[in-house]
Amino acid sequence: MFIADYMTTDPVTITADITLTEARQLLDDHHFRHLPVVDGAKKLIGVVSDRDLRLAYPSTVIEDEERERIFQIVERTPVTAIMTANCSCIGIDATLDDALLVFERDKVGALPVVTDDDVVIGIFSMRDLTAAYKKLFGAAEKGSSLIAVLDEGKTTRSLSRIASLLEDNDVQCTRLIKIAQESGFDRIYMRVNTYKVSNVHKLLQDSGFTLLKP
Template sequence: MFVANYMTKNPVTVSADTSVDEATGLMKMNHFRRLPVMKDGKVIGIISDRDISRIAPSPATTLSKYEINSLLAKMPVTDVMSAPIVSVSDEATVEEAALLMCNNKIGGMPVVSSVGVLVGIITETDIFRVFVKVMGLASGKMRVTLDFKDKIGATKEIADVFAKHDLNIDSFVSFNTPNGDSEAIIRGNFPGIEKIKVDLEHLGYKVSHITKIGTL
């Protein structure tokens, strides 16, 4: 899963001398939440609806609507944009992009090529779409949660139980919990789940939750 395959290509951009008023209009018209700001072919910042809301007048302002619009029409985006920017390479994985956005508390960022040219933009919505696709959520899957003590060979032992029942696992994710134990999330089409549950618990894997997500 690479950023280049999930980003929005050829994003709408604004130049450094674009007014805040014009940028706001572009975002509203195209239903965007952010626009890369360009200068001399390079991304120098990004302006978002959050940046614009920071300079929006409060109800207590003494300025008239005409005066406010006049000010925003003159103010360049460089006065309010976020800079320096956090960007990601088009060769990076989606996981790397998600980690960057999480660590920097941002909802989207420009995607640049190896020579620094803007080639796209990736947002939290794109990440959510990848998550839904990878997990097969839209097609309807059963989700089984297992709690267990971490041990070598646990993944194979769990997979063997499903194989014994001639069932295919669509996705398998395991991770450590805060208390030091492990948890596994398994998704797939699992008829006869009660028999599988008995076999898993016999091996020491507690089935703590079963649900179905999607429309299948």
């Protein structure tokens, strides 16, 4: 799956001359957390986050007079003073796995999506990634249940056996994956569309599979 299917297209962007106050107002108005900063050609030059802006504003424990002085400075300060330059970004052809690795490596909450010429055409956030994987693995699908069994190596082609077993018994299986473990038996996860989960449990156990429980 590709990030293009889940990213926000034509995101709100700002230019380098926008002040911190204006940037904060944009975030408040649109209810998002990141603003790509672009030049006149819409090319990416940085990112400003809601966290960056919060840190720029004075603490509530500061004396009123000092807070007012800092507010006046903030009101005329451009976003370039606090933005992250040379920020992380990602290409339009990236997969969900590509994005996950960048999020993990760079510890960021959103990635501007750019063309080969660094023109911003979208933004992809951790929230988008969560929604994508939720759909990919069928979480919250009505009438679906996730079942896990141990692959104890008693038989070969365990995935094929499970797929055939479920199909032969008219159990709709929408996801079937095997995850290797560093120690112990591998695990097989399946998502089935049925309200009679106990029947599927019995079917698997009768066929020699061990159910995985917490």
